[in-house]
Amino acid sequence: MPLYVALLVGAIMFGIGLYGALSQTNLVMIMMGVEVMLGGALVNLVAFWRFLHPTVYPGQTFFLIIMTVMALDMAVGFGVGTARFRARGSVEAEEAGELKG
Amino acid sequence: MILQTAFMGLFGIAAIWFAVVVFRTHSMVRSALALLFSQAALGAMFLAMQAEFLGVLQIMMMATEMAIMAIFMVMFMMDPGGLGQMEMTHQKRLSQAAGVIGAFAALGIAFLAGWGNPAATAPGPQAQLRGLGLDLMERSMLIFETAGVTILTAMVAATAVAVATRSATKRKEDRE
Amino acid sequence: MTTVLIILALLVGAYLVAVLEGWVSTGRFRPAAPVLSGVALLGRESLVPRKPDRIFFEVGPVLLLVSAVLAAAVLPLSPGLIITDLATGALFVNAALAYVMVALLMAGWGPDGAYAMVGGFRFLGQLVGYSMPIVMTIVGVAMRAESLVTTQIVESQATLPNAVYQPVGFVVFFVAAMSVCFLPPFDLPTAPGELAGGVTAEYTGWRLAVMRLARAVLVVTLAASVTVFYLGGWNGPVLPPWAWTAAKTLAVAAVMLVAGRHVPRLREEHLLAWYWKIAIPLALLNILYVGIVLIAGSSSSMSM
Numbered sequence: 001m002p003l004y005v006a007l008l009v010g011a012i013m014f015g016i017g018l019y020g021a022l023s024q025t026n027l028v029m030i031m032m033g034v035e036v037m038l039g040g041a042l043v044n045l046v047a048f049w050r051f052l053h054p055t056v057y058p059g060q061t062f063f064l065i066i067m068t069v070m071a072l073d074m075a076v077g078f079g080v081g082t083a084r085f086r087a088r089g090s091v092e093a094e095e096a097g098e099l100k101g
Numbered sequence: 102m103i104l105q106t107a108f109m110g111l112f113g114i115a116a117i118w119f120a121v122v123v124f125r126t127h128s129m130v131r132s133a134l135a136l137l138f139s140q141a142a143l144g145a146m147f148l149a150m151q152a153e154f155l156g157v158l159q160i161m162m163m164a165t166e167m168a169i170m171a172i173f174m175v176m177f178m179m180d181p182g183g184l185g186q187m188e189m190t191h192q193k194r195l196s197q198a199a200g201v202i203g204a205f206a207a208l209g210i211a212f213l214a215g216w217g218n219p220a221a222t223a224p225g226p227q228a229q230l231r232g233l234g235l236d237l238m239e240r241s242m243l244i245f246e247t248a249g250v251t252i253l254t255a256m257v258a259a260t261a262v263a264v265a266t267r268s269a270t271k272r273k274e275d276r277e
Numbered sequence: 278m279t280t281v282l283i284i285l286a287l288l289v290g291a292y293l294v295a296v297l298e299g300w301v302s303t304g305r306f307r308p309a310a311p312v313l314s315g316v317a318l319l320g321r322e323s324l325v326p327r328k329p330d331r332i333f334f335e336v337g338p339v340l341l342l343v344s345a346v347l348a349a350a351v352l353p354l355s356p357g358l359i360i361t362d363l364a365t366g367a368l369f370v371n372a373a374l375a376y377v378m379v380a381l382l383m384a385g386w387g388p389d390g391a392y393a394m395v396g397g398f399r400f401l402g403q404l405v406g407y408s409m410p411i412v413m414t415i416v417g418v419a420m421r422a423e424s425l426v427t428t429q430i431v432e433s434q435a436t437l438p439n440a441v442y443q444p445v446g447f448v449v450f451f452v453a454a455m456s457v458c459f460l461p462p463f464d465l466p467t468a469p470g471e472l473a474g475g476v477t478a479e480y481t482g483w484r485l486a487v488m489r490l491a492r493a494v495l496v497v498t499l500a501a502s503v504t505v506f507y508l509g510g511w512n513g514p515v516l517p518p519w520a521w522t523a524a525k526t527l528a529v530a531a532v533m534l535v536a537g538r539h540v541p542r543l544r545e546e547h548l549l550a551w552y553w554k555i556a557i558p559l560a561l562l563n564i565l566y567v568g569i570v571l572i573a574g575s576s577s578s579m580s581m
Contacts, residue, residue: 002106003219004149009113011121013143015204023196025189028174029124032136036120039143040207040221042159043113049103050270051219057236060229061244062153064237067162068248071109074166079259084264091177094191099231128330130386137379153437157365161372164379165408168401226364230425260541 006047013040027084027091031077038070102221108149116142129174129181137167154233155225280360285347286523290478290501291493294421294530297473299491301534311493315486322507323482336544337384337476338484342491344380349374350533353428355511355518367415370502374411374457378404381466381476388479396475400466402460407456408551413560414450416504417567429441432508438509442570448564449556454499455534456482456548461537465545495554502529 014037021033041065048060081091088095119139123132147156150165175181190196224232239243265273295311325334350373351366353359364370378400385397419425421442423477438445440447467475480488503526504510511518543551 002102002109002150003216004147004212005109005113006259008208009109009116009146011204011207011211012117014207015200016120016124018203019196019200021240022199023190023193024124025191027177027187027218028129028177029189032123032132034135036123036139037137039120039140041118042180043116043143043146046147046150046152046155047119050152052216054220054223057229057232058241060152060155060233061241062141064158065160065244065248067158068252071162071166073171075255075259076262078169080262081173081177084114085177086269090179101236130382131330131332153363154365154368157363157368157372158401161368161375164372164375165404168379168382168404172401188326196348206325227426230364 001079003051005045006043006051008042010043011038013043027077027081027093030093033072034073035070038066038073042066054091105149110147112142112146112149116140116146126211129178130171131172133167133174137163138169139168151223151226152229154230279358283349283354283360284346286304286354287346287494287497288330290497290530291490291527293488293527294496294534296396297531297534300387301511301538304530312323315490316520318481318489319481319483322482323484326479328389330389331389333387335484336386337380337387338488338491340376340383340482341380342487342494344373344376345491345495345530346501347376349494352498352501352505353431354522356428357520359428362428365398365425367419367430367506370427371408371412371415373406374499377457380551385466385475390479390502390509391473392474392478396468396472396478397467399545400474403456403459403548404464405548406556407453408447410556410560411554413455413459413557413564414446414453415506417446417563420564420571421493422579425569427505431505432514435497436510436511439507440509443563443567445559445566448562449563450507451503451529453552455537455571458495458499458533460496460533460542462540463548464537464542465548466486470508471542478523488579496530497526500526500533503529510513513531517566 015035017035017037017040020035020036021030024030024033044060045063045066049056053059057073084096085091116139119135119142121137122135126132127133141160144156144159144163147159150156223229292311296306298438299310300306325331348370348376349358351363353362381400382397385393385395385400387393414574418430418439421439422430422432424433434442459466463473466472467477472478477485477488501522508525508529510525511522513521516524
């Protein structure tokens with residue numbers, strides 16, 4: 001039963017994050033959507049570790065890796081955002097048409 | 102077991118509520134701090150799931166991460182205070198559909214897959230810390246090292262991309 | 278019962294810190310001053326600025342107080358006298374102190390004032406400097422104790438306090454702790470004389486009273502964490518354990534308050550440059566040093 005509560009929360013967080021990442025026009029808001037999605041993934045990881053394999057620790061290691069990814073996407077995203085803001089004066093996705101291949 | 106489920110549900114609802122607030126509010130600082138409280142509620146949920154180290158780590162990491170997000174929001178947004186009620190979304194219909202479908206796909210897998218019998222008890226926090234440490238230093242050491250090197254690479258790359266070129270700085274100084 | 282005792286100890290500590298701060302900064306010893314000014318603040322009207330972000334404005338001071346008290350919850354006053362002895366105590370102190378920055382950011386953004394906002398974002402910049410050294414030096418402490426539990430950290434210092442065992446870590450942690458509770462050379466978010474109070478500029482009445490109390494509690498908490506992590510906590514001869522912790526905490530708080538008076542306020546960019554170029558390498562070297570000492574100690578005790 002608690003496992004399903006956790007999976008439910010994880011799935012809803014993922015849905016909200018997906019909506020946010022697709023619907024927002026600003027780079028920073030898009031990254032917030034990605035963070036919400038990764039948060040949903042974290043819930044699932046902890047729930048699977050706790051309720052399915054509580055004595056197997058690579059599950060917790062995987063959690064740490066996902067947390068690293070969360071920090072990394074912020075660092076690289078803000079790096080790109082700063083460069084783009086310098087060059088174009090905005091980080092709106094609508095105004096980034098020239099990135100289309 | 103029931104108490105645990107109740108607490109998990111409570112913190113889960115808090116996390117979902119704050120995650121919705123992130124995309125509903127017009128004030129950018131509020132948005133970033135709502136994300137912080139959403140992630141902190143997830144951390145509290147991990148504590149309810151007896152993953153003490155992971156919960157405390159989540160609560161600690163997210164405070165810094167989302168506060169830094171707040172300062173970038175204020176830097177990059179045209180209307181950080183949200184006083185102008187600007188519209189900042191596009192392809193709304195598509196995103197809503199994608200979000201709902203994504204959530205239901207995840208839910209379908211979650212509820213249709215057979216997960217077997219859930220474990221009733223977890224090791225104590227001390228045993229968990231010990232087990233995680235041994236795992237990081239033995240079996241998963243290579244993965245952990247890779248993560249460390251990736252962080253270093255990303256730090257160098259992000260700094261290199263973000264630092265202004267010398268000519269750009271000079272042009273700016275000349276203008277002033 | 279334990280909780281009540283710890284809260285009482287925190288309040289007494291905050292009172293003493295307030296008296297001490299007044300004594301250091303004005304040169305007059307007035308033991309009644311904190312109570313009098315507290316009553317005066319409670320009696321005054323608490324103004325709300327025009328167009329505030331109301332939620333942040335109200336939550337900021339309270340969150341500052343809560344995070345300081347939460348951090349104190351895992352610090353032992355004497356054996357058994359601790360609110361919760363978490364298995365991840367040393368990490369929890371950091372987690373609670375990270376919310377000091379969140380509270381100041383809220384208090385800075387909330388009132389819709391220029392000085393307050395500059396103060397709040399300055400503290401965020403300060404956090405980028407101090408957060409890494411404070412975690413890395415605690416790693417050195419936890420390595421020696423082979424545990425994150427604060428009571429075990431204190432017990433590991435029964436023979437030799439960490440301040441002597443790893444002096445570099447002690448100095449870095451002490452400086453970083455002073456930055457967390459924004460005491461004088463690091464008082465960038467409040468900066469009297471240049472920001473007119475910074476984050477506290479727009480607060481009046483009982484809200485300002487809460488904020489001042491939170492600041493004093495924060496100083497006590499940080500002094501207690503220096504005591505627990507580096508000065509051996511309750512270890513000491515003759516006196517009862519709680520008296521040792523209390524005396525050491527007060528001494529650390531006094532040193533923190535006095536030291537800051539004789540140093541000019543740092544500039545933000547110097548603060549960041551020195552933290553990243555000096556303090557972080559020193560903290561990393563401290564980890565390496567502790568590791569070498571531990572391995573050398575364990576291999577000499579084993580029959581090789």
